[in-house]
Amino acid sequence: MAFLEVKNLHVEVEGKKILNGLTLAVEKGQVAAIMGPNGSGKSTLAYVLAGKDNYNVTAGDILLDGASILTMAPDERAAKGVFLAFQYPVEVPGVATMTFLRTALNAQRKTRGEPELSTPDFIKLVRDTAGHLGVSQEMLRRAVNVGFSGGEKKRNEILQMAILQPRLAVLDETDSGLDIDALKVVADGVNRLRSPDRSMIVITHYQRLLEFIVPDVVHVLAKGRVVKSGGKELALELEAKGYAQYADEAA
Amino acid sequence: MNVEVRPTKTPAEQALSASYAAARDRLPGQGAVAALREDAFRRFDARGLPHRRVEEWKYTDLRALMRDSYPLATPPDAAAKLRAKNAGTVLGGLDCRRLVFVDGTFAPELSDLVPEPGLAIGSMADALAKGDPLVATHVGKTIATEDIGVALNTALMGDGAVIRISAGAEPKRPIHLVFAAGSDTPSSAFIRSLIVVEKGAKVTIIESHDSGESQVNTALELVAADETQIDYCKITQGRALHVSSLLASVGARAKFNSFAFTSDAQLVRNQNFIRFAGEGTKAAIRGASLLRGSEHVDTTLLIEHAAAHCESREQFKTVLDGQSHGVFQGKIVVQPHAQKTDAKMMTRALLLSDEAEADNKPELEIFADDVVCGHGATAGALDPGLKFYLMSRGIHAKEAEALLIQAFIGETIEEIAHAGIRDALMIAALKWLGARG
Numbered sequence: 087m088a089f090l091e092v093k094n095l096h097v098e099v100e101g102k103k104i105l106n107g108l109t110l111a112v113e114k115g116q117v118a119a120i121m122g123p124n125g126s127g128k129s130t131l132a133y134v135l136a137g138k139d140n141y142n143v144t145a146g147d148i149l150l151d152g153a154s155i156l157t158m159a160p161d162e163r164a165a166k167g168v169f170l171a172f173q174y175p176v177e178v179p180g181v182a183t184m185t186f187l188r189t190a191l192n193a194q195r196k197t198r199g200e201p202e203l204s205t206p207d208f209i210k211l212v213r214d215t216a217g218h219l220g221v222s223q224e225m226l227r228r229a230v231n232v233g234f235s236g237g238e239k240k241r242n243e244i245l246q247m248a249i250l251q252p253r254l255a256v257l258d259e260t261d262s263g264l265d266i267d268a269l270k271v272v273a274d275g276v277n278r279l280r281s282p283d284r285s286m287i288v289i290t291h292y293q294r295l296l297e298f299i300v301p302d303v304v305h306v307l308a309k310g311r312v313v314k315s316g317g318k319e320l321a322l323e324l325e326a327k328g329y330a331q332y333a334d335e336a337a
Numbered sequence: 338m339n340v341e342v343r344p345t346k347t348p349a350e351q352a353l354s355a356s357y358a359a360a361r362d363r364l365p366g367q368g369a370v371a372a373l374r375e376d377a378f379r380r381f382d383a384r385g386l387p388h389r390r391v392e393e394w395k396y397t398d399l400r401a402l403m404r405d406s407y408p409l410a411t412p413p414d415a416a417a418k419l420r421a422k423n424a425g426t427v428l429g430g431l432d433c434r435r436l437v438f439v440d441g442t443f444a445p446e447l448s449d450l451v452p453e454p455g456l457a458i459g460s461m462a463d464a465l466a467k468g469d470p471l472v473a474t475h476v477g478k479t480i481a482t483e484d485i486g487v488a489l490n491t492a493l494m495g496d497g498a499v500i501r502i503s504a505g506a507e508p509k510r511p512i513h514l515v516f517a518a519g520s521d522t523p524s525s526a527f528i529r530s531l532i533v534v535e536k537g538a539k540v541t542i543i544e545s546h547d548s549g550e551s552q553v554n555t556a557l558e559l560v561a562a563d564e565t566q567i568d569y570c571k572i573t574q575g576r577a578l579h580v581s582s583l584l585a586s587v588g589a590r591a592k593f594n595s596f597a598f599t600s601d602a603q604l605v606r607n608q609n610f611i612r613f614a615g616e617g618t619k620a621a622i623r624g625a626s627l628l629r630g631s632e633h634v635d636t637t638l639l640i641e642h643a644a645a646h647c648e649s650r651e652q653f654k655t656v657l658d659g660q661s662h663g664v665f666q667g668k669i670v671v672q673p674h675a676q677k678t679d680a681k682m683m684t685r686a687l688l689l690s691d692e693a694e695a696d697n698k699p700e701l702e703i704f705a706d707d708v709v710c711g712h713g714a715t716a717g718a719l720d721p722g723l724k725f726y727l728m729s730r731g732i733h734a735k736e737a738e739a740l741l742i743q744a745f746i747g748e749t750i751e752e753i754a755h756a757g758i759r760d761a762l763m764i765a766a767l768k769w770l771g772a773r774g
Contacts, residue, residue: 136725136729137728137729138725138729139721139725159728159734160725160728160729161728161729161730161731161732161733161734161737163729164728164729164730164731165731169729169730170729172726175726176722176723176726178723178726178727178741178744179744179748180743180744180745180747180748181740181741181743181744185740186727186730186740189732189736189740190727190730190731190732191731193730193731193732193733193736194730194731197731197733229744246730250730250731
């Protein structure tokens with residue numbers, strides 16, 4: 087049994103059908119790329135996995151480690167190991183990044199019945215992780231994402247992922263808005279988190295990101311369902327031929 | 338008496354008139370003070386309590402809200418003083434000079450009157466009775482206003498603080514005026530204070546009100562000379578009907594910072610009349626209010642830039658839960674000669690409940706042509722996108738909300754210069770959040 091199983095998922099947002107019988111399995115330790123044209127439902131899949139409100143599941147199920155997470159609130163899913171790296175990380179004025187990280191980590195640990203991390207252990211963990219990602223102490227003191235550049239926001243997402251150590255990481259267009267240098271830093275951070283115990287879903291429109299985060303499998307999404315799956319070479323094929331061929335297949 | 342006859346008087350208006358008639362001859366002060374009272378009372382008698390058709394009181398209809406007027410508070414007895422002894426604990430262990438007033442009457446035996454050079458402290462009742470020259474010079478003269486809340490205070494003023502800080506003096510500790518409830522029967526207190534800060538003096542003043550089931554009308558006249566630095570903080574809590582007026586005149590090249598913190602207060606009208614009378618002054622007028630249940634808090638500002646080259650920042654935040662009602666009225670007047678005025682006003686309301694109501698009314702009246710003035714007002718619920726972001730990291734819904742509310746209110750509290758006051762108010766805000774459950 088795969089670690090994540092999405093079964094025949096139908097999702098409506100504000101009365102509009104976005105996912106249309108999506109079925110997907112991600113094995114433990116697997117990095118799965120999800121590619122597809124704009125409007126194919128990539129971001130909807132990301133949000134529905136994380137449990138966002140107003141994403142109405144009308145049919146199907148999502149199983150994590152064999153158990154349905156559909157009725158769980160976003161924080162419960164996070165405690166179960168689901169992490170979404172946002173395409174557009176939100177600015178949280180007034181909440182220092184350090185406070186945010188600590189509150190999140192301890193909330194998850196508490197939900198799982200684990201003890202809170204001591205202050206020195208926490209500070210050491212953040213400092214070590216932040217260093218790799220080029221996240222400065224000054225950024226950690228500032229309010230979450232407030233005044234951060236696009237690249238800084240994405241690095242902050244990967245920092246959170248590294249601190250929270252999820253079992254399923256969903257990266258929603260992590261490459262958007264990044265220049266090549268920033269992309270390398272972020273990809274390097276993600277690659278460092280690859281582990282036999284961690285599954286990843288890398289959502290992207292372009293093949294470029296997959297040169298740096300090399301996937302085990304590639305799924306093509308069109309009109310709310312997976313229309314083709316293959317190895318990493320599928321990404322190159324898409325880059326060469328474009329998405330037009332799948333518009334018909336899904337129709 | 339030459340009084341305009343109004344068709345009906347409410348029970349509260351009748352009771353206030355009766356209180357004045359009965360107390361007139363024993364209220365402190367003769368001659369000019371008695372004339373000041375009489376003049377103020379006539380203004381009230383002619384117009385009655387302010388109501389919704391009086392623009393400045395549009396959202397706080399005092400005539401409708403005030404069902405009755407309680408008898409004037411009597412000087413506290415031993416039991417009342419005992420009850421009041423530990424008031425003002427919101428500031429925790431902050432090292433202040435505590436001056437305690439019980440039901441509006443100065444309680445020297447509960448106060449810290451250790452002498453300090455450059456600092457003179459007295460009671461308003463004494464000063465009025467003795468015809469103190471400082472009081473004669475300033476009381477009723479700091480700001481010209483027709484406001485009926487102020488008029489009632491002037492007519493019935495009993496006791497309060499009279500503080501003078503001599504030129505260049507810097508009292509070591511903040512001065513904390515503690516207004517406590519002592520009586521176990523409902524009463525009304527008319528508190529009048531005067532603080533005169535002479536040239537170049539620096540002082541931190543805290544005023545805290547924690548009143549029971551009473552009616553409080555308090556007014557503070559603050560006269561700040563040139564080059565003074567004043568940090569003023571007013572903390573209002575309690576079940577009273579509380580009408581407060583700050584009447585401040587600020588001289589040239591001064592630094593004036595005020596902060597109003599209001600939480601768990603039933604019915605509050607905080608009105609601030611502030612006049613920048615000298616050039617080159619910088620002021621920050623801020624506040625944070627936390628409302629729930631059926632609470633009503635009205636912050637009304639009338640800021641007058643009467644001199645050139647002054648900068649003022651007005652920033653108020655309100656959190657509203659339950660069926661509470663928050664009001665912000667902010668008017669900035671820039672006089673013709675007050676060129677190069679730089680004034681920015683911002684008010685934000687965070688509505689946690691569909692039944693809460695926030696009214697924001699910012700106004701600018703600019704008569705000078707070379708100024709930078711602006712205002713903004715927002716009212717809205719917690720951002721669901723922010724809440725989802727926090728929850729997606731494992732933070733529970735309630736905790737995510739608390740963190741966002743704390744961040745919202747913290748933005749203003751963090752601006753308080755005095756670390757002890759800042760921390761105490763942040764703790765008070767967290768306590769309010771904690772009680773939200």
